[in-house]
Amino acid sequence: xxxxxxxxxxxxxxxxxxxxxxxxxxxxxxxxxxxxxxxxxxxxxxxxxxxxxxxxxxxxxxxxxxxxxxxxxxxxxxxxxxxxxxxxxxxxxxxxxxxxxxxxxxxxxxxxxxxxxxxxxxxxxxxxxxxxxxxxxxxxxxxxxxxxxxxxxxxxxxxxxxxxxxxxxxxxxxxxxxxxxxxxxxxxxxxxxxxxxxxxxxxxxxxxxxxxxxxxxxxxxxxxxxxxxxxxxxxxxxxxxxxxxxxxxxxxxxxxxxxxxxxxxxxxxxxxxxxxxxxxxxxxxxxxxxxxxxxxxxxxxxxxxxxxxxxxxxxxxxxxxxxxxxxxxxxxxxxxxxxxxxxxxxxxxxxxxxxxxxxxxxxxxxxxxxxxxxxxxxxxxxxxxxxxxxxxxxxxxxxxxxxxxxxxxxxxxxxxxxxxxxxxxxxxxxxxxxxxxxxxxxxxxxxxxxxxxxxxxxxxxxxxxxxxxxxxxxxxxxxxxxxxxxxxxxxxxxxxxxxxxxxxxxxxxxxxxxxxxxxxxxxxxxxxxxxxxxxxxxxxxxxxxxxxxxxxxxxxxxxxxxxxxx
Numbered sequence: 330x331x332x333x334x335x336x337x338x339x340x341x342x343x344x345x346x347x348x349x350x351x352x353x354x355x356x357x358x359x360x361x362x363x364x365x366x367x368x369x370x371x372x373x374x375x376x377x378x379x380x381x382x383x384x385x386x387x388x389x390x391x392x393x394x395x396x397x398x399x400x401x402x403x404x405x406x407x408x409x410x411x412x413x414x415x416x417x418x419x420x421x422x423x424x425x426x427x428x429x430x431x432x433x434x435x436x437x438x439x440x441x442x443x444x445x446x447x448x449x450x451x452x453x454x455x456x457x458x459x460x461x462x463x464x465x466x467x468x469x470x471x472x473x474x475x476x477x478x479x480x481x482x483x484x485x486x487x488x489x490x491x492x493x494x495x496x497x498x499x500x501x502x503x504x505x506x507x508x509x510x511x512x513x514x515x516x517x518x519x520x521x522x523x524x525x526x527x528x529x530x531x532x533x534x535x536x537x538x539x540x541x542x543x544x545x546x547x548x549x550x551x552x553x554x555x556x557x558x559x560x561x562x563x564x565x566x567x568x569x570x571x572x573x574x575x576x577x578x579x580x581x582x583x584x585x586x587x588x589x590x591x592x593x594x595x596x597x598x599x600x601x602x603x604x605x606x607x608x609x610x611x612x613x614x615x616x617x618x619x620x621x622x623x624x625x626x627x628x629x630x631x632x633x634x635x636x637x638x639x640x641x642x643x644x645x646x647x648x649x650x651x652x653x654x655x656x657x658x659x660x661x662x663x664x665x666x667x668x669x670x671x672x673x674x675x676x677x678x679x680x681x682x683x684x685x686x687x688x689x690x691x692x693x694x695x696x697x698x699x700x701x702x703x704x705x706x707x708x709x710x711x712x713x714x715x716x717x718x719x720x721x722x723x724x725x726x727x728x729x730x731x732x733x734x735x736x737x738x739x740x741x742x743x744x745x746x747x748x749x750x751x752x753x754x755x756x757x758x759x760x761x762x763x764x765x766x767x768x769x770x771x772x773x774x775x776x777x778x779x780x781x782x783x784x785x786x787x788x789x790x791x792x793x794x795x796x797x798x799x800x801x802x803x804x805x806x807x808x809x810x811x812x813x814x815x816x817x818x819x820x821x822x823x824x825x826x827x828x829x830x831x832x833x834x835x836x837x838x839x840x841x842x843x844x845x846x847x848x849x850x851x852x853x854x855x856x857x858x859x860x861x862x863x864x865x866x867x868x869x870x871x872x873x874x875x876x877x878x879x880x881x882x883x884x885x886x887x888x889x890x891x892x893x894x895x
Contacts, residue, residue, distance in 0.1 A: 353406075356433070356434070357399065357402055357403060357406060358399060360402060360430075360433050361398045361399035361401075361402040361403075362376065362398065362399075364588070364589065364592050364593055364594050365429060365589065365592060366398055366402060366429070367379075367398055367589075368585065368586075368588060368589025368590075369425065369426060369429060369561065369589060370383060370388075370389075370394075370398065370401065371383055371570060371582070371585055372398055378396070379396055379397065379398055380395065380396055381394070381395045381396070382570040382571070382577060382582075382585075383395070383568060383569070383570055384520070384569055384570055384571055385567075385568040385569055387568075388568045389401055390404040390405055390408065390423075391403070391404040402430070405426055405427070405430050406430060406434060406437065409427065409430060409431065409434070409437040409438075409442070410437050414439065414441040415427075415441065415442065417441070417444070417445070420441070420442065420443070420444055421444040421446050421447060421563075422564070423564060424444040424447050424560055424563060424564055425557070425560035425561045425563065425564035425565075426564065427442065428560055429557075429560075447559075447560070447563050450559075450563070451556070451559050453486075454482065454484055454486075454494070454559070455484045455485050455486040456482055456483070456484060456555050456559065457483050457484055457485040458483045458547055458548075458550070458555075459480060459481070459482060459483070459547075459548045459550045459554075459555060459558060460480070460481040460483060460545040460546060460547050460548060460624065461478065461480060461481075461545070461546045461548055461583070461587070461611060461614055461615075462478065462479050462480065462481050462495070462531075462543055462544070462545050462546075463476055463477075463478055463543065463544045463545075463546070463607060463608065463611040464476055464477040464478075464479070464535040464536065464539075464541040464542070464543050465541050465542045465543075465544075466541070466748060467535075467539045467540070467541055467748075469539070469748075469777050469779065473539075474748045474749075474750045474775075475606050475607055475608065475750075476541075476606075476607040476608050476611075477535060477541070477579055477607055478498075478579045478580050478583050478607045478610060478611060479495055479496060479497040479498070479531060479579065479583075480495060480496040480497075480558075480583065481493060481494075481495050481528055481545060482494045482495065482496065482528075490528070491527075491528055491529040491532065492527070492528070492529070493527075493528040494525060494526065494527055494528055495525075495526050495527070495528045495530075495531045496523055496524070496525055496526075496558075496562055497523070497524045497526055497531060497579075498521060498522070498523050498524075498579050498582050498583055498586075499521065499522075499524065499572075499579060500519035500520070500521050500572035500578075501519055501520050501521070501522060501569070501572075519571075519572045520569035520570070520571065520572060521569055521570050521571065521572030521577060521578075521582065522565075522567070522568065522569040522570075523562055523565055525562055532626070536626060536628040536629070537628065537629050537674075538677075539628075540628045540629065540630030540631070540674070541628050542625070542626065542627050542628050542631050543625075543626040543628070544611070544623060544624070544625055544626075545623065545624035545625075545626070546611070546614070546615050546618070546621065546622070546623055546624075547618075547621075547622040547624075548587065548614070548618070549618055549620070550590065550591070554590040554591055557589075557590050558586075558590050561586070561589075561590075570582065575604040575605070576604055576605050578605060578607075579607060580605045580606060580607040580609070580610035580611075581605035581610070583610065584605065584610045584613065584614065587614060604719070604736070604737065629670060629673065629674050630674055632670060633667070633670050633671060633674060636663070636666060636667045636670065637667070637782065639663065640663065640664065640667060644660075644661070644663065644664045645783045647659065647660060647664060648660065648664050648667065648668060648783070648784065649783055649784065651668075652668075652784060657687060657690060658690060660690075661694070662691070662694040662695060662696070665687070665690060665691045665694065666691065668687065669684075669687050669688065669691060671784060671785075672684065672687070675785060719735055719736055719737060719738065719894065720733070720735045720738060720871075720892040720893060720894040721733070721734055721735070721892065721893055722735070722871075722873075722890050722891060722892030722893070723890060723891060723892075724873075724888055724889065724890030725888070725889055725890065726758075726886065726887055726888045726889075727886075727887070728758065728759050728760070728761065728763075729758075729759035729763055730759065731756065731757050731758040731759060731765075731768075732755075732756075732757040733754070733755070733756055733757075733890065733892065734754065734755040734757070735751070735754040735755075735892075736752055736753040736754060737750065737751060737752040737753065737754075738751050738754055747776065747778040747789075747811070747818060747820075747841065748775075748776060748777055748778060749774070749775060749776040749791070750774070750775045750776075751771050751773070751774040751775070751793070752771075752772075752773055752774075753770070753771070753772060753773075754770070754771040755767065755769075755770055755771075756768045756769040756770075756771075766798055767796075767798060768797070768798055769795060769796065769797050769798070770795065770796040770797075771793065771795055772793070772794045772795060772796060773793055773794050774791070774792070774793030774794075774795070774805075775791055775792065775793065776789070776790075776791035777789065777790055777791065778791075778811045778820060779811065780811040780812060780813035780818065781810055781811065781812055781813075786810060788808055788809070788810065789808070789809060789810060789811045789820060789822070790806075790807065790808040790809075791806070791807050791808075792804075792805060792806035792807065793805050793806075797828075800828040800829065800830060801828065801829060802828065802829075803826065803827070803828040804825075804826070804827045804828070805824070805825065805826050805827075806824075806825045807822045807823060807824040807825065807837065808822055808823060809821050809822020809823060810822070816842055816843050816844060817840065817841070817842055818840070818841040818842075818843070819838065819839075819840050819841075820838065820839040820840075820841070821836070821837075821838045822836070822837055822838075823835070823836060823837075824836070824837040824854070835854060835855055835856075836854070836855075837852075837853070837854040838851075838852075838853040838854070839851065839852055839853075840853070846864070847862050847863060847864040848862070848863045848864070849861070849862050849863075850863070852877075855880070856879070856880055856881060857877050857878060857879050857880055858877070858878045858880070859875065859876065859877035859878070860875065860876055860877075861873065861874070861875040861876075862874045862875070869893055869894045870891070870892070870893055870894070871891070871892045871894065872889075872890070872891050872892075873888075873889070873890045873891070873892065874887075874888070874889050875887065875888045875889075876888075
């Protein structure tokens with residue numbers, strides 16, 4: 330009997346042990362495919378196959394961790410479950426994933442499973458709330474005309490808003506700029522990483538130097554999400570993903586990060602567009618928040634434009650006269666405020682002694698109460714009133730109907746400054762035999778325009794590469810000046826065009842009219858005259874009418890179309 334009893338007890342204990350192992354394996358499999366675990370490693374795909382966007386090899390414990398979330402989780406659990414203590418340095422290095430796993434498998438926590446350095450850092454930071462910051466497009470850099478997203482960490486210990494911190498995801502481009510940056514960024518030639526920076530540094534880079542207005546949206550994170558964000562940033566540190574201008578950019582990566590922090594299902598590549606725009610991500614994230622709280626920070630350039638509106642013609646004339654003499658003692662308070670801000674924006678290498686004299690002269694004058702309280706007011710046009718960036722349209726002319734497929738097509742109009750960027754836009758038309766042909770491919774085209782003021786005359790410029798059916802590859806470039814008069818914008822310039830048949834340089838003038846009813850564009854050059862009318866219907870729909878008179882062939886071409894932006 331005793332032998333039988335011992336045998337039965339052994340069978341029971343074995344069954345319990347096997348049951349516990351089976352339950353653990355099942356729980357590991359389940360958690361490995363959860364939004365939390367998949368989101369932490371930026372896994373893309375589904376159960377048929379995963380790939381992490383993280384390219385740093387040392388980020389994974391398992392040799393197959395980049396492609397197997399379950400293998401990575403099993404190895405993490407194994408390290409936590411062994412009798413030996415995990416060294417403090419290693420635990421801190423991987424603190425986010427360790428804490429993520431221990432929240433689900435608390436039975437493996439030991440007294441040494443903590444990172445004192447992280448706890449001290451997070452306590453000093455005293456995170457109160459997290460905001461998504463959207464910096465509007467940069468007029469002078471078309472590659473940045475779609476805006477930029479970053480996070481702002483609001484601390485309850487900071488008396489000044491600028492003393493908070495921000496989290497910025499960006500490409501490590503080195504010395505590459507403009508066209509080279511856009512070209513290499515399209516093909517994922519840059520590492521992209523998170524940088525933890527003082528918020529005033531981000532304001533200086535994006536708002537003060539580049540003239541971008543910044544909109545902030547309170548993300549309404551709970552305590553778990555806020556702590557998880559700090560853990561993630563602390564762990565990710567020097568790791569990176571392959572940055573791509575089209576998708577794995579500031580918008581695509583931050584959207585994934587916010588989904589992870591809020592425990593939402595991971596978006597796969599099939600659910601996402603082949604491009605991700607900062608404005609669209611900002612709107613997508615805001616749509617999931619019930620009680621939206623927006624905060625607006627105008628750039629120095631916007632503040633300067635607001636001051637320009639309040640200057641009289643007499644004050645502008647006085648400023649111009651004083652600028653020629655280099656002596657501003659005769660200016661009133663409002664005019665001197667304008668001069669100081671203008672120099673701060675447009676003359677970064679201004680002599681310190683001269684700048685000190687301006688500030689001293691201003692300090693002797695009274696505060697202009699009319700202008701001091703208006704800098705932070707919300708603009709008339711809200712951030713979510715902009716159009717989408719890709720579209721499909723149906724057009725028609727006397728030859729028949731056609732189709733426009735626009736991958737990226739953005740026109741940034743703000744205070745009558747004008748920036749445009751177009752990438753890979755196709756125009757399908759019918760020929761005389763009613764057969765469809767590829768009439769034009771706008772491979773890359775941009776315009777960076779800023780109107781002259783009574784003090785400054787910045788050069789506006791643009792260029793593009795096209796494929797046209799009868800000319801093959803065509804290169805165009807132009808440079809000139811924009812003049813803003815009330816609702817009208819005049820862009821006179823020299824325009825270069827070159828293809829296998831000709832190379833030509835000629836004058837060209839575009840005239841824009843901005844109105845709440847419709848936007849008009851007049852095109853004037855020696856070969857043709859054209860007019861185009863464009864109007865948005867609600868947010869996603871537009872209509873377009875254009876007519877061109879060919880002076881050489883003495884004929885009129887017209888086009889009418891409707892587009893859907895998404």
